[in-house]
Amino acid sequence: MTDFSDRNMEYKTRPGIFAEKIKSWFSTPDSLTDSHKTAYSLAFFRIVFGILMVVAEIRFISRDWITDFYVKPQFFFTFFGFDWIHPLPAPYIYWVFYGLVICGVLIALGLFYRIAIWSFFLGFTYVELLDKSVYLNHYYQVSMLAFIMCFLPMNRKYSLDAGIKAHLSSEISFPGKIFNFLTFSTIKSPLPENWMLWALRLQVGSVYFFGGVAKLKYDWLFRAQPLRIWLAANEHFPLIGSLLTQTWVAFVLSWFALFFDLTAPFLLSFRKTRFYIYLIIVIFHLLTHYLFYIGMFPWMMIFTALIFFPSDFHQKVLRFLPEPQTSGFNTVRASTVNLKWLFTFFFLFQLIMPFRSHFYEGNVLWHEQGFRFSWNIMLMEKNASLEYRVKVKKSGEEFYVRPSEFLTRIQARQCSFQPDMILQFAHYLHQYYVENGLGDTEIRAECYASLNGRGSQLLIDPNVDLTKEHEGFMPKTWITKLN
């Protein structure tokens, strides 16, 4: 362990070397020494991620959100293209969450890592795809990080896998083979390479960077909205409460958050600025934790951002933990070219996703086309009053329906101002009336919405029969223009 402690990982992040890195992207593997160091960083991230997920899932279970989100609703707002995904009935849906907790523990311990991370990724993504009403940017981030981690050898150090492997005499014995498969430690598994850290850093950093890009909007920059509304609502906050009601404070914080988000990943990448920006990260997220009700998000960002620190730092932290005796590395190196291609495409996709809302005309906060999976974090205070006008074709009879008669409170609120959900629910109503003998209906939405302190206006064209409109990525012409 001491053979490389005199060297510093820092040189890798100097701009010149960085350019070289890109050049050698598909050719040069790291030296074995570097690989050792990277292994500590990967282990560090694995443990942090595992613990965060255990806490997050236990929190989710203990608040009985499984019941509220996945058992009580009679209708689920599926994602376009994923309407084949349904929640398991109780009690099995609970087991999914218990399973996620167990996976989290296994990930942290580094036991059966490969199967644990894949199960976690699939399980978590499954849950996330069940209902749009509970979509959160940071759940998306969890899925993306877990996906990346599925392909990386993160259990080389500080893992029970490595410890057990050291005790298995032969790698060609049957239990040895099974174990190798389960733990992602077959001869063919790749050695830790420095670019793997950058894959994780890129994913963590993109939340900040794209979160910053998403703030480049009129409301955020020139109306200090929605911060102005939200900060003023925190007047009860000790010491700074009365400051928070001041307009100029909302402006200062809006612009500060913008610059912070846009620069954080870069400042984290440079040795000179790393410590200071991390300090700001901690303060920033703690502030958001106390001011806004955003649960796990600040903690996740505070801890995952540590991946930007050098391997020496990770190794020092890990020394507080007992390290299982390991057999050391295989010197046989599996090719990572395929992996590199995979991640190239993955990050290209990540690069395009946040900008897809620009294919649609108008304010994305209003029409919400391309809004999700784009790091539109904390950008809007939006409220609406939604009713459906139902016309029975047979009798010509007309009546009004409020979604709250069919949906849970959280679903009704989310549905009220998100056009794609308004459409989905109209289709559900149509189906509901067919099944209940009322027959074919025309369904129109009367939806008044307010965005970031603007006066209310119609969100959906009240003359359009939504039963005739289709879900999909085509521009939704039945959404009104924001005045």
Add this chain to the structure above:
Amino acid sequence: MKKLIGIFLGAVLLIVACSKSSDNVNPGGGNTGNTFESFDRKGMLTNLGNNVIIPSFDNFDQKTALLQTAITTYSTDLSNEQKLILAQSAWIEAIKAWKASSVFIQGPITDKFLVNSIDYQTVSYDNIEKAITEGTTIDNAYVESKGATVKGFQALEYLLFDQNKKNSNIIGGYTGANGAKRIAYLKALITNLKEKSALVLNAWKPSGENYVAKFISADGRDINSSLGVLVNNLIQLAYTVRDERIGAPYGHRTNNVPQPNLVDGRLSDISADLAIAELNSIESALQGKTATGAKGLGIYDLLDKLEAKSGSDLLSKVLSDQFTTVYTKIKAIPVPLRLAVVNNPAQVGAAYDEVKRLQVKLEVDMVNNLGVLLTFSDNDGD
């Protein structure tokens, strides 16, 4: 890095300068006279608690006491129509006082499940008659043991009012076959109601259970905060006025076939007054004052502090104007509402539309500016 900081500071200064100057142009005015230099939400809750809510329930309790006195007086002189009429007007005053405080159901009324024993819309006249004939010892305890369909204001209305304004029918009931039981039941009903009004008042008062202290201290913005709950109830009540008080009898739920029996105050024929009283209670929270009280901090002031607008006007003004419009439209409906829904649907429809406009402005425009959380006490990120 230095450049970045420079740009950042420059931008901050620029914005501070701009926002200051815009402050001078528009000093937050509004319909309050801008007497509050720095707004505080706790101050608003303090005012609402002490100067709006407690006085409202105090009024409710006093008017209920007067109703009790009037009923007691009438009970000693059952064939005296004059005394019956006094009891009827006392009932009208009492229920109006209740409606005028009915937005403040958070805390004691909700915790003690009192709404239904005070004002239960689907009261059953058959069940009341049964409760009277079946009763052996008819007293407060007997009423207390019964369900919501046979007590509260609506039951009292049934025992005090005749829909055809024939007081002789009412008097006949008390002087007829089961008269003794009937008057005992009436007295038990008002005793029970008075007990409830006292309970509510005492629960709020600092000298009693002091709920007002809790109300003032929950000054956050989560769903359990005082403002959060109040705003939720306020929207709910606006919707109730729209949908139940006017929409349902108008036939809004039944393909425009009027349902006269669904009006509130269906025997006393004061449906419109009751709806107005309910809207008054919403307005009192917004204005920070009771109908007779002095002006203090209310939700309007909070909106003004935020310079909340609807179009080019301050939202508080738009809301306040909308209340005026709604009152005008409701008063334009020929009394009683139960006949108007059949004979004058245009006027009822016009009132309905304005109440709907008001409800949307409260539910959407107002909530959008308050930044209170209405679905969750906590969530998991954004």
